[in-house]
Amino acid sequence: MHVIVVYDVSAERTHIYRKLLRRRLEHLQNSVFFGDLTDGQVTSLKNDIEDTLNSDDEVIVFESTNPAAFEFTTFGASDEPGSRFT
Amino acid sequence: MHVIVVYDVSAERTHIYRKLLRRRLEHLQNSVFFGDLTDGQVTSLKNDIEDTLNSDDEVIVFESTNPAAFEFTTFGASDEPGSRFT
Numbered sequence: 481m482h483v484i485v486v487y488d489v490s491a492e493r494t495h496i497y498r499k500l501l502r503r504r505l506e507h508l509q510n511s512v513f514f515g516d517l518t519d520g521q522v523t524s525l526k527n528d529i530e531d532t533l534n535s536d537d538e539v540i541v542f543e544s545t546n547p548a549a550f551e552f553t554t555f556g557a558s559d560e561p562g563s564r565f566t
Numbered sequence: 567m568h569v570i571v572v573y574d575v576s577a578e579r580t581h582i583y584r585k586l587l588r589r590r591l592e593h594l595q596n597s598v599f600f601g602d603l604t605d606g607q608v609t610s611l612k613n614d615i616e617d618t619l620n621s622d623d624e625v626i627v628f629e630s631t632n633p634a635a636f637e638f639t640t641f642g643a644s645d646e647p648g649s650r651f652t
Contacts, residue, residue, distance in 0.1 A: 484570065486595060486598045530641060533642055537643065539641040541641070542636070542637075543638065546635035550628070550635075550636075552626055552627060553629075554624070554626050555615050555619055555623075555624070556624035
């Protein structure tokens with residue numbers, strides 16, 4: 481399934497999440513990661529996030545179980561506007 | 567459809583995007599907005615983003631046309647872990 485993970489953590493903890501999320505996801509922007517994972521990988525990712533979390537961190541995991549119904553468009557500096565995948 | 571918008575812009579331009587996105591979406595986290603929009607509202611939102619964009623801004627719009635196949639889970643400080651809607 482398609483997965484988007486965004487986090488809001490203190491600057492000194494950013495590297496922890498980058499390292500964790502880069503293992504399985506593409507680094508799209510700032511604190512935004514995206515990827516295509518199996519159910520098992522999503523469960524494992526959520527477990528890793530729970531293990532990593534401290535009291536000030538906030539992490540949101542979005543999941544779309546129907547990839548055909550999901551798309552994204554990037555506007556701005558690093559890419560031409562346009563769907564990055566279909 | 568479900569829409570997630572994330573932006574990566576300079577600090578002094580943050581308020582411009584907050585104002586634009588708060589018109590139609592819920593402010594979930596930091597630079598992350600979420601909402602349920604019609605096709606027309608999504609088109610209008612994308613037009614507004616293109617009009618707002620300057621050369622250093624980056625904005626990503628994620629769309630899921632099948633809300634039944636879409637969910638999100640929040641971990642951390644502000645909410646108990648758990649699906650925020652079904």
